[in-house]
Amino acid sequence: MVYDLWLIERLDHGTDAYGLAGHSAYAVSTFARLLGGCLLRLSDQDPTPPDHQKMLAAGFDVIRQGDDAISAALDGIAKRADTEGGEPKKTFGAMHARLGDDLAQEPAFAHFHHLYRECLLRNWPFAAGDMVAGIPLERRRLHSLRSTWLELGIGQSIAEHFLTEAGVFAPDDKRPYSRKLFEAERYCRFWRMWRPWSGHKQCSRNLE
Known part of the structure; x- marks a missing residue:
């Protein structure tokens, strides 16, 4: 192997x-096991009880290819939420519990933690102030149709x-409202100027 x-x-x-x-053997091995566990679940090969050798092999095969391969693998896992729903805790399981909590401040895991946190920010509509993998988010990056309704009062439909007319979503995109994501700042600016929504205070505050 x-x-x-x-x-x-x-x-x-x-x-x-x-x-x-540049990474300790412990950090690489731990991240490989966590990533491999997610990948095996994604391919419906998740053994019971867990097969740590298979998890290490699957995860390390990605890690040795570099950061781009790691990010692509994490994004692939995150896409499960498009069909299964759920937050990062459900999608990533043990990885979220470790990198998002007890290893979040460990210097040895800083690089892998950063890659994981960036994946979360690319794939979920966290609001400013939300704790994302143990670190508060300064500014919202993404909205979903659901968060737009909850935060700005703009109807989801x-x-x-x-x-869809703007080409952000395909006409046949069947994802639930909570998984239809788009750039928060770009479209919030548009809605702020578009009557009758120009008076939404939360949208204005987000752009100050």
């Missing part, structure tokens, strides 16, 4: 063929029609 060979070389000789020398 590639992971086993990497670990032997790393521990016995201090060499690293995959550019992971009205917003959906406008954004």
Whole structure:
């Protein structure tokens, strides 16, 4: 197994063929196991009880390919929420519990924590002030049709029609309102100027 060979070389000789020398073996192994567990669930190969060797192998196969591969894998896992619904805790399971809580402030995991947090921000409509993987969010990045209704008072079907006409959503996009995401600032600016919604105070405050 590639992971086993990497670990032997790393521990016995201090060499690293995959550019992971800047990370501790413990951090890489822990993240590989967490990521691998998510990937196995995604492919319906999640064993019971958990097979840690398979989890390590699946996760490390992605990690050794670099940050772009890790981010793509995380985004692929996040897309499960489009059909299954749920928040990051449900989608990522143990990874969210570890990287989003007890390992969030561990320096050894800072890089992997950053990749995970950025994935969350790309795939969920967190509001300003929300705790995202243990760190408060300064400014909202995304809205969903549901959060637009809850926060700005704009009807979900009205917003959906406008954004579909604008090409943000495909006409046959069947995702639930909570998973139809779009750039918060860009369209909030438009709605602030578009009567009769120009008076929504929350939208104005978000843009100050």
